[in-house]
Amino acid sequence: MDYLKLIKESKRIIGNPNGYPAIKIAVLGDNATQQLVQVLRAYLYRQGVFADIYEAEFDIIEQEIYNTESGLYGFKPEYVLVNVSVQKLRDRYYRVTEKDLARFTDVYRDFITGLWRRLGEKLHCRIVQNLFALPLERPLGSYTVKVRDSFYSLVSQINQQIIEKAQDNKNVLLNDLEYVSSLVGRQHWFDEKLWVHGKLFCRPDYLPFIAKNVSDIILAGAGKSRKCIVLDLDNTLWGGIIGDDGMDNIEVGNEGLGEAYSLFQRYLLDLKKQGVILAVCSKNDRETAMEVFERHPGMVLRKADIAAFVINWEPKSENIKQIAKTLNIGLDAMVFVDDSAFERNQVRSMLPQVLVPEMPDDPAEFVPVLNQLNLFETTSISEEDKKRSDFYRSESQREEVKAQFGSLEEYLKSLEMEAVFARFDQAHLPRIVQLIQRSNQFNLTTKRYNERECEDFMKDTQQCHPFYVTLQDKFGDSGLISVIILKKEGEKILVDEWLMSCRVLSRGVEQFAMNKVVETARNLNCRRVEGRYIPSAKNKMVSRFYEQFGFKEEGVTPEGTVWGLDVREYEPRQVWITENSGQKCPA
Amino acid sequence: MASTEIMEKLNGVFCDVFDDDGIKIHAAMTARDITEWDSLNHINLVVAVERAFGVKFTTKEIMTYENVGQFADSLERKIKGEGS
Numbered sequence: 001m002d003y004l005k006l007i008k009e010s011k012r013i014i015g016n017p018n019g020y021p022a023i024k025i026a027v028l029g030d031n032a033t034q035q036l037v038q039v040l041r042a043y044l045y046r047q048g049v050f051a052d053i054y055e056a057e058f059d060i061i062e063q064e065i066y067n068t069e070s071g072l073y074g075f076k077p078e079y080v081l082v083n084v085s086v087q088k089l090r091d092r093y094y095r096v097t098e099k100d101l102a103r104f105t106d107v108y109r110d111f112i113t114g115l116w117r118r119l120g121e122k123l124h125c126r127i128v129q130n131l132f133a134l135p136l137e138r139p140l141g142s143y144t145v146k147v148r149d150s151f152y153s154l155v156s157q158i159n160q161q162i163i164e165k166a167q168d169n170k171n172v173l174l175n176d177l178e179y180v181s182s183l184v185g186r187q188h189w190f191d192e193k194l195w196v197h198g199k200l201f202c203r204p205d206y207l208p209f210i211a212k213n214v215s216d217i218i219l220a221g222a223g224k225s226r227k228c229i230v231l232d233l234d235n236t237l238w239g240g241i242i243g244d245d246g247m248d249n250i251e252v253g254n255e256g257l258g259e260a261y262s263l264f265q266r267y268l269l270d271l272k273k274q275g276v277i278l279a280v281c282s283k284n285d286r287e288t289a290m291e292v293f294e295r296h297p298g299m300v301l302r303k304a305d306i307a308a309f310v311i312n313w314e315p316k317s318e319n320i321k322q323i324a325k326t327l328n329i330g331l332d333a334m335v336f337v338d339d340s341a342f343e344r345n346q347v348r349s350m351l352p353q354v355l356v357p358e359m360p361d362d363p364a365e366f367v368p369v370l371n372q373l374n375l376f377e378t379t380s381i382s383e384e385d386k387k388r389s390d391f392y393r394s395e396s397q398r399e400e401v402k403a404q405f406g407s408l409e410e411y412l413k414s415l416e417m418e419a420v421f422a423r424f425d426q427a428h429l430p431r432i433v434q435l436i437q438r439s440n441q442f443n444l445t446t447k448r449y450n451e452r453e454c455e456d457f458m459k460d461t462q463q464c465h466p467f468y469v470t471l472q473d474k475f476g477d478s479g480l481i482s483v484i485i486l487k488k489e490g491e492k493i494l495v496d497e498w499l500m501s502c503r504v505l506s507r508g509v510e511q512f513a514m515n516k517v518v519e520t521a522r523n524l525n526c527r528r529v530e531g532r533y534i535p536s537a538k539n540k541m542v543s544r545f546y547e548q549f550g551f552k553e554e555g556v557t558p559e560g561t562v563w564g565l566d567v568r569e570y571e572p573r574q575v576w577i578t579e580n581s582g583q584k585c586p587a
Numbered sequence: 588m589a590s591t592e593i594m595e596k597l598n599g600v601f602c603d604v605f606d607d608d609g610i611k612i613h614a615a616m617t618a619r620d621i622t623e624w625d626s627l628n629h630i631n632l633v634v635a636v637e638r639a640f641g642v643k644f645t646t647k648e649i650m651t652y653e654n655v656g657q658f659a660d661s662l663e664r665k666i667k668g669e670g671s
Contacts (some may be wrong), residue, residue, distance in 0.1 A: 004604060197630070197650055204631065205638065333608075
């Protein structure tokens with residue numbers, strides 16, 4: 001039983017023996033949360049995260065949140081897990097008077113949103129709020145749902161109201177226990193004797209499911225989400241082998257087994273629409289395979305949906321590395337799907353960072369299996385996510401164009417690049433925060449500021465000069481691709497954070513931005529620009545970033561390596577990017 | 588007195604729950620004999636035994652067991668009476 005295993009593991013991670021990065025989480029519940037805390041701690045540790053957990057006493061959510069002297073505020077968590085139980089809600093329902101019944105849903109919604117508001121005012125944290133498991137009780141059978149004020153109907157309405165309120169509040173993430181409980185089956189989920197005896201809101205056997213749900217949310221918040229799914233073709237996207245069976249005999253479309261493959265493709269297309277990048281890696285003759293995307297009537301995915309095709313006879317691990325390079329994303333952001341156990345193991349052994357799920361034999365099971373792994377949890381979807389595949393597609397075109405030009409300079413000129421360098425504004429804030437959360441490689445100090453902190457920078461016009469950069473060229477709009485946060489300290493400009501999306505590397509964006517940074521310093525009458533480099537597991541590529549601009553290394557401090565520049569000595573770098581005013585570029 | 592077979596299987600569950608392979612259960616054993624046997628582990632024990640034997644205890648049972656013997660006897664009655 002995985003539950004007991006996790007309980008045992010949790011007892012062995014006192015003091016973070018493996019030295020994993022820590023995340024501070026507060027758990028507040030109106031039920032017994034000790035087991036949940038243990039399981040969550042162990043589950044996160046398996047994912048390489050040390051959960052430093054503050055567990056409030058039993059059933060004092062409001063005291064913790066409304067009393068600023070409480071342990072919660074002393075602890076300063078990054079995440080607050082609010083875990084309310086349907087059993088306590090049921091107590092409220094049974095106690096409510098006839099006249100208050102009509103307001104039951106509104107009152108409860110206001111109670112919850114009141115907690116969020118207060119937390120938002122007092123802490124820089126994200127809130128992980130659960131939804132309720134729907135109760136087992138339905139006194140009038142199916143008719144119960146038609147009774148507006150039956151407990152069942154009210155729980156359902158409250159869930160809906162919490163969802164709507166959370167949709168408007170970026171700091172609130174939902175731990176969807178309605179989904180989890182129905183997934184395992186509510187008759188198994190609930191155990192009334194454990195509620196009566198120990199105030200357990202579900203059978204503890206199922207806590208690992210909740211832990212996964214919460215852990216996925218927290219890891220996504222830490223920027224550890226997968227971004228790209230690499231797909232095999234034969235017997236993965238369609239039934240049969242195109243090279244052997246030919247266009248007329250492969251199975252995909254509305255008939256027979258073909259429908260299972262079509263459904264899988266629809267699921268993938270939906271993932272693409274939510275910002276996941278699709279790529280193809282197949283051992284095939286390129287032309288024969290491409291023809292299926294162009295001509296087969298049963299195909300759901302078309303050429304334009306795939307950001308990169310690598311179709312040849314090379315080992316798949318090499319090809320996946322190639323895809324990662326072309327798309328400028330880390331291997332740890334990739335998922336590889338292939339029906340062949342040989343290929344899966346080859347990739348697993350060569351590229352352990354790539355997630356390779358075991359695939360079932362039955363194509364009708366592809367979607368349920370991938371879905372249960374929950375590979376693409378996220379904390380937000382920006383407009384840029386939805387267009388992301390398009391960026392990458394034009395990126396692939398750029399790569400092709402690059403080959404035709406003799407020099408990089410000629411090539412860059414031909415791109416007709418235009419950029420905006422502008423102060424943070426409300427419209428760009430979601431994308432800014434997302435980039436801050438996700439950028440790993442080109443990230444000088446890896447400070448994961450949240451939305452509220454960015455907003456504070458935006459409003460502080462005296463000390464803070466937070467900028468974003470957007471880029472477009474003749475092939476398309478790359479959107480917002482860089483964030484630079486400057487702070488004025490006397491006569492010095494401190495570069496608090498500088499990060500950039502790797503997909504615009506080697507185009508002169510850094511040079512363009514540094515010209516702007518120095519210009520900003522001059523305009524503010526600052527003679528010195530000071531940069532910092534804080535090493536992380538992934539940002540080695542920028543360890544000497546400042547050197548190329550004439551910065552001098554001045555020593556290592558607890559805040560990282562310090563690099564200093566006298567602005568009088570700076571010569572603007574040559575770039576092939578035209579500066580654009582902020583308004584023209586779409587968000 | 589519960590059968591040896593049940594006692595052996597139950598012993599395995601105890602070892603698992605209390606994370607101690609050295610535990611040897613006997614009829615007169617109580618929560619006082621195992622340091623780790625607190626209210627949290629009591630629930631873990633109930634859940635693990637229910638799962639291992641495919642049975643369900645009642646609220647009263649889990650609140651009133653005084654020793655391993657009572658636990659095992661009621662387990663045996665459930666297995667015989669209700670099947671698994």
